[in-house]
Amino acid sequence: MKRQKRTTIYDIAQQLNLAASSVSRALSDSNKINAETKALVLKTAAEMNYQQNAMASNLRKGNNPTIGVVVPRINQYFFSNVIAGLEEVTFKAGYNLVICQSNELHAREVEGINALVNQNVSCIVISIAAEKGSFDHLQQVLDRNIQLIQFDRVVEELETFKVLNDNRQAAYEAVQHLIEQGYRRIALLEGPQELQIFRERKEGYIAALQDHGFPVLSELMYANAWTKELGAAATAQLLDMPDPPDAIFASTSDFAALGVLEVANNKGIRIPEALGICGYSNEPFTEITSPSITTIDQFSVEMGRKIGNLHFQELENFNPESKTKTVNVRPELIIRNSSLRKSHVP
Amino acid sequence: MKRQKRTTIYDIAQQLNLAASSVSRALSDSNKINAETKALVLKTAAEMNYQQNAMASNLRKGNNPTIGVVVPRINQYFFSNVIAGLEEVTFKAGYNLVICQSNELHAREVEGINALVNQNVSCIVISIAAEKGSFDHLQQVLDRNIQLIQFDRVVEELETFKVLNDNRQAAYEAVQHLIEQGYRRIALLEGPQELQIFRERKEGYIAALQDHGFPVLSELMYANAWTKELGAAATAQLLDMPDPPDAIFASTSDFAALGVLEVANNKGIRIPEALGICGYSNEPFTEITSPSITTIDQFSVEMGRKIGNLHFQELENFNPESKTKTVNVRPELIIRNSSLRKSHVP
DNA sequence: ATATTTTAGGCAATCGATTGCAATTAGCAA
DNA sequence: TTGCTAATTGCAATCGATTGCCTAAAATAT
Numbered sequence: 001m002k003r004q005k006r007t008t009i010y011d012i013a014q015q016l017n018l019a020a021s022s023v024s025r026a027l028s029d030s031n032k033i034n035a036e037t038k039a040l041v042l043k044t045a046a047e048m049n050y051q052q053n054a055m056a057s058n059l060r061k062g063n064n065p066t067i068g069v070v071v072p073r074i075n076q077y078f079f080s081n082v083i084a085g086l087e088e089v090t091f092k093a094g095y096n097l098v099i100c101q102s103n104e105l106h107a108r109e110v111e112g113i114n115a116l117v118n119q120n121v122s123c124i125v126i127s128i129a130a131e132k133g134s135f136d137h138l139q140q141v142l143d144r145n146i147q148l149i150q151f152d153r154v155v156e157e158l159e160t161f162k163v164l165n166d167n168r169q170a171a172y173e174a175v176q177h178l179i180e181q182g183y184r185r186i187a188l189l190e191g192p193q194e195l196q197i198f199r200e201r202k203e204g205y206i207a208a209l210q211d212h213g214f215p216v217l218s219e220l221m222y223a224n225a226w227t228k229e230l231g232a233a234a235t236a237q238l239l240d241m242p243d244p245p246d247a248i249f250a251s252t253s254d255f256a257a258l259g260v261l262e263v264a265n266n267k268g269i270r271i272p273e274a275l276g277i278c279g280y281s282n283e284p285f286t287e288i289t290s291p292s293i294t295t296i297d298q299f300s301v302e303m304g305r306k307i308g309n310l311h312f313q314e315l316e317n318f319n320p321e322s323k324t325k326t327v328n329v330r331p332e333l334i335i336r337n338s339s340l341r342k343s344h345v346p
Numbered sequence: 347m348k349r350q351k352r353t354t355i356y357d358i359a360q361q362l363n364l365a366a367s368s369v370s371r372a373l374s375d376s377n378k379i380n381a382e383t384k385a386l387v388l389k390t391a392a393e394m395n396y397q398q399n400a401m402a403s404n405l406r407k408g409n410n411p412t413i414g415v416v417v418p419r420i421n422q423y424f425f426s427n428v429i430a431g432l433e434e435v436t437f438k439a440g441y442n443l444v445i446c447q448s449n450e451l452h453a454r455e456v457e458g459i460n461a462l463v464n465q466n467v468s469c470i471v472i473s474i475a476a477e478k479g480s481f482d483h484l485q486q487v488l489d490r491n492i493q494l495i496q497f498d499r500v501v502e503e504l505e506t507f508k509v510l511n512d513n514r515q516a517a518y519e520a521v522q523h524l525i526e527q528g529y530r531r532i533a534l535l536e537g538p539q540e541l542q543i544f545r546e547r548k549e550g551y552i553a554a555l556q557d558h559g560f561p562v563l564s565e566l567m568y569a570n571a572w573t574k575e576l577g578a579a580a581t582a583q584l585l586d587m588p589d590p591p592d593a594i595f596a597s598t599s600d601f602a603a604l605g606v607l608e609v610a611n612n613k614g615i616r617i618p619e620a621l622g623i624c625g626y627s628n629e630p631f632t633e634i635t636s637p638s639i640t641t642i643d644q645f646s647v648e649m650g651r652k653i654g655n656l657h658f659q660e661l662e663n664f665n666p667e668s669k670t671k672t673v674n675v676r677p678e679l680i681i682r683n684s685s686l687r688k689s690h691v692p
Numbered sequence: 693a694t695a696t697t698t699t700a701g702g703c704a705a706t707c708g709a710t711t712g713c714a715a716t717t718a719g720c721a722a
Numbered sequence: 723t724t725g726c727t728a729a730t731t732g733c734a735a736t737c738g739a740t741t742g743c744c745t746a747a748a749a750t751a752t
Contacts, residue, residue, distance in 0.1 A: 006490065008737095008738055008739085009738070009739065009740095018701080018702090020739080021701075021702065021703080021704095021739090022701055022702075024740060025700095025701085028739090030741095032699080033700070033701080034699080037700080037701085049489075051460070051464050051490075052464050052738090053405070053737085053738050054465045054466065055401050055405040055465070055466060055737085056707090056737070056739045056740090057739050058401045058739095059402050059706095059707050059740095060707050060739050061740070066444075073430065074426055074429050074430040075423075075426040075427045075429070075430040075647070077421075080420055080421040080426035081421045083421070087420060087445065087446065087447055091446065091457075091458070096465065097445050098412075098442050098443065098444050098445075099443050100443070101430060108437075112437070115440075118397055118400040119401070120399060120400065140395075258634065284630075285630060285634050288604065288634065301421070354707095354708055355708070355710095356709095364731080365731065365732045366709080366732095367709090367710075367711075368730085368732075370708095370710060371730095371731085380730060380731085383730080383731085398708090399707085399709070401707085401708080402707070402708035402709045403708075403710075404737095405708085405709080405737050405739095406709050407710070408737065694751100695751080695752075696751070696752090697748100697749080697750070697751085698747100698748080699746100699747085699748070699749085700745100700746090700747080700748090701745090701746090701747100702743105702745080702746100703742105703743085704742100705741090705742090705743105706739100706740085706741085706742105707738105707739095707740090708737105709737095710735100711735090711736085712733105712734095712736105713734095714732085715730100715733090716729105716730080716731080716732090717728105717729085717731095718727105718728085718729075719729090720725100720726090721724105721726085722724090722726100
């Protein structure tokens with residue numbers, strides 16, 4: 001089956017005994033064209049099954065209304081939600097969305113970025129891979145004056161737009177909530193401190209304790225517990241302490257919180273009475289566990305929308321002149337049974 | 347900040363006192379170019395920070411190495427996995443991946459398809475929206491000789507490549523497993539029978555019962571139970587029967603199975619002893635519930651890969667001459683505690 | 693009726709890379 | 723040395739749409 005030639009504006013022009021430029025003007029709704037002619041062209045174009053060749057148009061206009069996205073994994077809950085939100089906005093604006101996944105590999109990320117640069121996309125949105133490497137590829141994007149928007153996992157030293165969760169604030173609120181529920185020895189499961197997001201969460205934890213007159217105890221802070229297994233191991237150790245914690249804030253992820261939950265359940269420790277638990281991310285499963293897990297929703301879909309709006313300069317409250325090109329998305333504490341030991345009586 | 351002109355092959359040609367055509371040949375690794383010249387061009391191109399303009403190249407070559415995807419929702423577990431698998435293959439082939447979501451709306455789907463046609467993509471991959479509508483937009487894709495690959499939710503009457511789960515087989519195996527575990531009255535939660543996938547699952551259920559000499563009882567088949575809530579409601583009714591089922595196959599989704607689980611738990615019915623449960627999809631949460639839920643893995647990532655390979659004509663066991671352009675992905679039964687009442691002793 | 697402004701539409705260059713064909717040079721055989 | 727092939731490279735057209743500039747006709751003003 002051979003591909004038959006598609007209809008071009010020249011075909012339409014010939015059909016109507018017009019110049020191609022007039023057809024183009026009619027189709028692009030220019031005001032330099034007679035209304036009747038325009039209608040005629042539109043009608044003929046429809047009849048001839050005309051579809052614009054976007055490549056030709058983009059080449060001539062020198063821009064490609066496309067946003068490129070590079071994320072570690074497309075099929076991770078958080079990322080797929082961000083992409084969904086972003087797609088919503090870009091589609092409305094008539095933009096395309098091209099997607100690459102880095103699989104957490106630096107080399108793959110570089111390749112993806114290059115492909116997007118070749119495409120001459122108008123914006124690249126990225127959450128960087130875990131694997132360390134140089135930032136030349138990102139710098140190159142900036143040098144070519146393609147807009148670069150980083151989100152969630154960002155390279156701090158690069159001067160780009162950044163869309164972030166207010167991790168500090170979220171952690172603060174979580175710990176505050178635990179304090180209000182009467183927990184007195186609140187432990188923290190920390191993530192790798194190389195990553196800014198985990199440092200910020202720790203800051204929020206410490207600030208909340210201090211603001212409420214609680215001591216900050218290093219024995220209650222457990223490093224690098226960011227998977228279910230590590231969370232479980234950490235919990236086993238913490239609960240074996242002479243003076244064990246009465247709450248655990250798994251600031252790394254809901255998976256760590258799940259590990260906490262399972263260990264506590266196995267030990268017959270009652271949740272939330274004897275142990276309060278709070279996770280991070282609002283993964284779908286947190287609603288389903290027994291008891292359900294208190295966690296922090298990152299509004300990932302909303303985050304995607306904000307990224308898109310940022311590109312289209314439509315983000316409310318955003319001052320393009322501002323030095324700090326950072327947009328914060330305010331996460332929300334979702335209180336569930338794993339931390340709710342006081343019933344809410346008004 | 348104004349966008350400085352990017353380096354073109356003409357810039358390189360001028361720099362080296364060559365013709366642009368020679369630069370093009372050098373860059374595309376043509377054999378009609380001297381090795382030394384080629385090396386020189388490559389070196390200079392790198393120095394001048396050259397990146398090919400893909401739009402110009404695609405326009406001239408008349409094709410766009412891009413695959414477009416239209417799915418109901420990007421952030422649905424199944425779809426995001428398919429996309430991830432597809433991206434893997436397309437990236438390896440040097441293709442781009444453009445993504446649209448229909449949000450289950452027909453009009454949105456049409457718009458998305460049109461955008462992809464404009465882009466002159468070489469292949470469109472689609473899982474159709476739930477909202478019914480005409481198939482003109484898909485027919486148009488075929489008329490333009492753009493390859494169309496449907497997956498999961500397909501329009502049967504269109505003659506296109508189709509990548510499907512073997513739903514019948516999967517359901518058969520699930521029911522067979524329940525029978526082997528000694529369940530005798532196995533109920534079915536059905537999905538909307540307009541959709542082929544649900545019809546096939548029902549067929550598998552019936553066939554398994556018949557093959558093992560069990561009666562097919564209409565009172566054990568419950569229509570349209572494809573959310574958690576509907577699954578719960580169905581379960582409540584089924585368990586109130588004078589002679590209730592001792593197993594429920596939630597063929598619609600794991601969410602429905604979750605509804606079953608919750609109702610049974612609330613009623614104090616022991617799982618798997620008094621009631622066996624099997625879901626469909628292998629959602630991540632099925633591993634976490636108590637008890638964990640037996641379900642069917644659809645190999646969604648693998649499905650995405652197969653779609654990609656199909657486009658690149660590399661799919662093993664695929665005969666391009668065959669009339670039936672359908673590729674089946676074999677799902678796998680994942681046996682967990684919700685249906686395992688016999689321990690496996692060899 | 694003449695001058696001036698608008699309006700409509702055509703011409704041709706352009707975006708950047710590719711490619712068929714022609715031209716030049718080198719390589720080699722007779 | 724002449725003739726012929728092969729290897730390189732250049733020239734120019736091309737992909738399809740857009741747009742600055744120009745012209746002709748129509749509309750309006752004087």
